[in-house]
Amino acid sequence: MRNNSIFFVALAAVVGLGACDDGGGTDQQVTLQPEAGIRDAFVETDGGRPDARPDTGAGGEGGMGGVGGMGGEGGQGGAGGGIRMLATCDDICAVYADCGVEAATFPGGAAECRARCAEAQASDRFNDYLTCMQITRCEDLARCAIPERPLPACADVCTALAACDPAPRLPAGLPGIAACADACADGSLARVVSSCGADAVDGQCDAAGFDACVLQARGGACALECTTRAGCDPAVDATTCTLECLAAVAPEDPIAARRVDQARACVRNAADCDELAACDARRQRPIVGEHTIEELCAANAVCGFLSVEGCADVAAELLPRLADGAIDCFTEHFTDQCGEAPYACFDPAPAPEGGCEEHCLVSDLCGLLPDDQSEFDCLEICQGALASGDPTAIDPYLPFFECAFLGTCDDISSCQLDADFQASCQAMCTAQIECGSPGAAECFDECLARPATRRMKAERACIAVADGCENVNLCLAPSPPDCAALCEPLDDCRLTDRRCPISCDDADFADPAGFLPLLSCVNSTARCGDRGVCVGGDTGGGDLCLAWCQARVGCAQNPAQTMTECVLECGRGEVGGQRGLVLASAAECLLAIGAGGACPDLRACIDDADFHGFCPAYCADLARCRLEDDVVACEAACRGAEDDAGFFAEAACALNAERRGESCEAIATCVGAELPPIPRGCRQVCEAEARCDDGVDAFLCGLDCDPAREGLDIEAGCAHFAPCDQLGRCADPPLEVPRGCAAACGVIAGCGGLVGPDGTFEDFDHCTAECAGASILLGAGFPARLQACAEDAACDADEVIACFMVPEDVCEAGQEAVTACGLDQSPIPGFPPLVADYLGDCQRLQMQDPAAALAQVQCLEAAAQRAAGGDPLACFDAFACGVGGF
Numbered sequence: 001m002r003n004n005s006i007f008f009v010a011l012a013a014v015v016g017l018g019a020c021d022d023g024g025g026t027d028q029q030v031t032l033q034p035e036a037g038i039r040d041a042f043v044e045t046d047g048g049r050p051d052a053r054p055d056t057g058a059g060g061e062g063g064m065g066g067v068g069g070m071g072g073e074g075g076q077g078g079a080g081g082g083i084r085m086l087a088t089c090d091d092i093c094a095v096y097a098d099c100g101v102e103a104a105t106f107p108g109g110a111a112e113c114r115a116r117c118a119e120a121q122a123s124d125r126f127n128d129y130l131t132c133m134q135i136t137r138c139e140d141l142a143r144c145a146i147p148e149r150p151l152p153a154c155a156d157v158c159t160a161l162a163a164c165d166p167a168p169r170l171p172a173g174l175p176g177i178a179a180c181a182d183a184c185a186d187g188s189l190a191r192v193v194s195s196c197g198a199d200a201v202d203g204q205c206d207a208a209g210f211d212a213c214v215l216q217a218r219g220g221a222c223a224l225e226c227t228t229r230a231g232c233d234p235a236v237d238a239t240t241c242t243l244e245c246l247a248a249v250a251p252e253d254p255i256a257a258r259r260v261d262q263a264r265a266c267v268r269n270a271a272d273c274d275e276l277a278a279c280d281a282r283r284q285r286p287i288v289g290e291h292t293i294e295e296l297c298a299a300n301a302v303c304g305f306l307s308v309e310g311c312a313d314v315a316a317e318l319l320p321r322l323a324d325g326a327i328d329c330f331t332e333h334f335t336d337q338c339g340e341a342p343y344a345c346f347d348p349a350p351a352p353e354g355g356c357e358e359h360c361l362v363s364d365l366c367g368l369l370p371d372d373q374s375e376f377d378c379l380e381i382c383q384g385a386l387a388s389g390d391p392t393a394i395d396p397y398l399p400f401f402e403c404a405f406l407g408t409c410d411d412i413s414s415c416q417l418d419a420d421f422q423a424s425c426q427a428m429c430t431a432q433i434e435c436g437s438p439g440a441a442e443c444f445d446e447c448l449a450r451p452a453t454r455r456m457k458a459e460r461a462c463i464a465v466a467d468g469c470e471n472v473n474l475c476l477a478p479s480p481p482d483c484a485a486l487c488e489p490l491d492d493c494r495l496t497d498r499r500c501p502i503s504c505d506d507a508d509f510a511d512p513a514g515f516l517p518l519l520s521c522v523n524s525t526a527r528c529g530d531r532g533v534c535v536g537g538d539t540g541g542g543d544l545c546l547a548w549c550q551a552r553v554g555c556a557q558n559p560a561q562t563m564t565e566c567v568l569e570c571g572r573g574e575v576g577g578q579r580g581l582v583l584a585s586a587a588e589c590l591l592a593i594g595a596g597g598a599c600p601d602l603r604a605c606i607d608d609a610d611f612h613g614f615c616p617a618y619c620a621d622l623a624r625c626r627l628e629d630d631v632v633a634c635e636a637a638c639r640g641a642e643d644d645a646g647f648f649a650e651a652a653c654a655l656n657a658e659r660r661g662e663s664c665e666a667i668a669t670c671v672g673a674e675l676p677p678i679p680r681g682c683r684q685v686c687e688a689e690a691r692c693d694d695g696v697d698a699f700l701c702g703l704d705c706d707p708a709r710e711g712l713d714i715e716a717g718c719a720h721f722a723p724c725d726q727l728g729r730c731a732d733p734p735l736e737v738p739r740g741c742a743a744a745c746g747v748i749a750g751c752g753g754l755v756g757p758d759g760t761f762e763d764f765d766h767c768t769a770e771c772a773g774a775s776i777l778l779g780a781g782f783p784a785r786l787q788a789c790a791e792d793a794a795c796d797a798d799e800v801i802a803c804f805m806v807p808e809d810v811c812e813a814g815q816e817a818v819t820a821c822g823l824d825q826s827p828i829p830g831f832p833p834l835v836a837d838y839l840g841d842c843q844r845l846q847m848q849d850p851a852a853a854l855a856q857v858q859c860l861e862a863a864a865q866r867a868a869g870g871d872p873l874a875c876f877d878a879f880a881c882g883v884g885g886f
Helices: 006-014 089-098 109-120 126-135 138-143 154-164 180-184 187-196 207-218 220-232 238-247 254-269 273-280 293-303 311-321 326-336 355-365 375-388 397-404 409-417 421-434 440-449 454-465 469-474 483-492 500-510 512-523 528-535 540-554 563-571 577-593 599-607 615-624 631-639 645-659 664-670 680-692 698-704 712-721 724-730 741-749 764-778 782-793 797-804 810-820 838-848 850-868 874-881
Strands: none
Touching (some): 089 138, 207 220, 254 355, 375 397, 375 850, 397 409, 421 454, 440 454, 483 500, 645 664, 680 698, 712 764, 764 797, 810 838, 810 850
16 A cells, blocks of 8 residues: 555555455446454444444344444444445446536446456556545535556557557657557557557557547647647548648748748637638628629629720739728629729728737838837837827838738738839829829829828829720829818818818818818918817808808809909908908898809809998998997998098908908007007917907907016916917916026027027027916926927927927826826836826927827827726737836
C-alpha cells in the first residue's frame, strides 16, 4: 500500500474481501485478502464502541454495517459509525446510487460505473480506492477517485493497430513520424498512442476513433479548424485536412502568414456554417442591396455606361467601395436615366471598422511607413483623422484601408502607390484629355485643389468606370458654387470650421437648389444669430434678395449678372442709389409674391413701386440711432427729394444697413454723421454683447458705456475672446493684471509690428489687458501657456491671436472621457495619475492647434463610448489619441 498511515494499512487488511462470486449476475469480485482477527478489532456498534463479534454473521441483525446487513440501515459509510463491506463492483456502484451521486459521478449511470470499476482493478491503486469507498461518508465520496486503467505499452498498441489495419493512417502521418514505432520513441506521443489505442489492444478495431483521439491531442489549431470544416461539409475528411494543415509551411511573407492565422482564427470562432462560409470569402465589404449584379448588368446592357462585356467584373470591383444600396442605385439609373451621369450612385463607403489598426499594422510589417513613424504613431494620426470628421483628413486614408486587407506585402505596396489623390487625379485627367473633354487642361489643378469633395470623388469614380468618350464626357461634374461667399460670413460668426468649403460643395452637389437660398440668407444679415437660423434650415431671411434677383436676372432674357452675383450684391447691401431705394420700396410686394412667383408679377412689384415709399423706414432708422430728432420733418424732406443722387446714395446705404441688421455706426457712416470716439474697452465689450445678443446695438452701447469704470480694459480683453455662453464671466473682472502677462506680452512685443499703433495690439497695456481677460476664462496658468504659445507661433500674427482663443467646451468634453476611462486616477498609490493635467494640456493644444485639439477630444470620446459599451480594451485606445504624453 502507498498510504503511509499505519491505521489505513491495518484498515485495508480488516476490510479485505476473500469471498467467491456467488454466481448471481455478471459482476466481478474484488480480491483484497484480509489478515485474520484484525477486522474484528475495528468493528464498532452504532454507539461507536468496540463490540463482540456477532453470532449472526455478516449482513445479519447486528452484523457488519448495522441492522439490515451490508448496505442496510446504519451501513452507509459511517452514518452510524460502521464500515461498508464491499465484495464486488456491483457493491461499489450501489454505494454511489444509494448516496445519490451516481449521475454526478458517472453520466452513463451504473453501466459506466461497472465498466470503470472493472478497468480500475488492474491499477495498483485500486486497494486505496476500495478502502476509501468502505469508510467514507456519502457527502465526501468525491474524495474517492477511481483509478484509471493502466495504459498498454505503445508497442502493443502498434501491433494491435496493424492487426486491425495493415496500413493505419496514424500515427505515421504526423509530421516527423514515418511509422508507429517512431511514435513510441517520442515520450509524449507514445503516451497518446497508448491512451488512444487501448481499445485496439482489447481487440476493438476503431480506426476513425483512434485517429480522432490522436488528432485531438496532437492536432492543435489545425484539428479544431478541420473538425469545424468537416462538420459543415461532408466532403471534407477531418484527418486528411488536419494532416495537410500540419504539414503546411508558414508563408515567408508576413502578411500572407497573418492572413493564414486570421483565417484559422475565424474558422475556429465560427458559430455556425454560415459564419464558416464567410471566413472563406474574400475579405471585403459585402455588396448590400435588393438587386443582383446580373440585374445591374442587364440594365447596363441597354444603357452601355459600363463596359458591356466586363460589366460583372467592373461591378464586383466597384460596389464594395461604395455605400450600401449602390447596386440598386446603378440598376435603377441604367434603367431610366441613361442620358445622365450616375453621380448619386458613387457615394463612397464609410471607413471600415478597424481600418486604422490594420493599415498601420500591415504597413509596419511591410516596411511601408515613413522612416520616422512607428505603428503607434501611424495609429494615433489615423484615428485622430477619423475622429475629426474632416473629409479632407479622412479621405486620403480610405484607399489605404482597401489596400490594408490584401494578401501580401507586394500587393499592399502596389496598391498604396496607386492610392494617392495624384494618381487618381492623373488617371481622370488623362481620360479627359484623350476624349477632348472641355476644361481638360485645368483638370489636374482643379482635382488636387478639392479632392475630398463629393463632386470630385464622384467625377473621378465615374470617369474611372465609364466606357467610351461619350460616357467620360457625361461624367464631367457641374462647376462648384462660390462656397467662399458662404463660408466667410459664417466663419466671422464662429458658425463653421475649416471644413465649410467641402461641406458647402457637398451640399450643393447633393441638392443644387438648396445652395442659393442659404447663400442669400447668410449674406442678407450681419447678425450672427440670424445667420445661425439660416444654417439651422430656416432660410427665409434671404427671400427678399431671391425675389429681387429672380425679377431682375431670372426673368430677364439677357441678364447682366448671374443669380449668385445678384444675390451677393443684394445680400451684402451693395444695391445702391436709386436701385437700392426701389428695392426698399418694392420689398413688401416682392416678399408677398416670392421668388417662385410669375415673372410679370415680380416685375410689376419693381415697376409700380412708390419711389418714395422708403421714407418712413429711413427716418425711423435715423431717429433710433439718435441721428434725427424730428421724424416728421425728415419724412417731408425725404419725399421732396428729386434727382438728388447724393441723398439717394445715403438713403440706400442706410436702408441696406438697417435691413442687414448692422449697427447704428454703419447707418451714421452712410449719412455722413460725425461719429464720437468710443474707447477701445467700451468698443470691445459692446461688440461682444452685440455678437451674443441681436438686441444690442454695439454703437449705441458704446455711447452709453463709461470708459472710466474700473477694470474695463480687463473686462474688454475677456469679452473679446469669450464664447457667448461664458461672456457673463467677464462682467466682474479683477483689477490687477496677473503675473506672467508682462512676460508673455514681452515675447509678443519682441516680434516687431504686433504691438503698436498699426499692430495687433495698440500698445503693451492693451496686450497685457487681453492676457488678463483671457486668464478669467482659462485660469491662472494661462499667462505661462500664452508665453509658450507665443514663442511657438514664431511671430505669425494669426497664430499669436489663436493663442488667446478660448476652447468652447471642447476640453471639458475630453476631460469627461478621460475621467470615464479612469485615466485621471493613479493605478499605483503614491504615483501620479496616468493623465495628470489633461485640461491644461488640452487648452494649450487648443491655443496652438484647435483642429488637433478637437480631433483628440473626439478620439477620446469614441474610446470612452466603446468602453461604456463593454469593450474592455477601448480605454487603452485613449493613449493612441495622444494624451498624457504617450
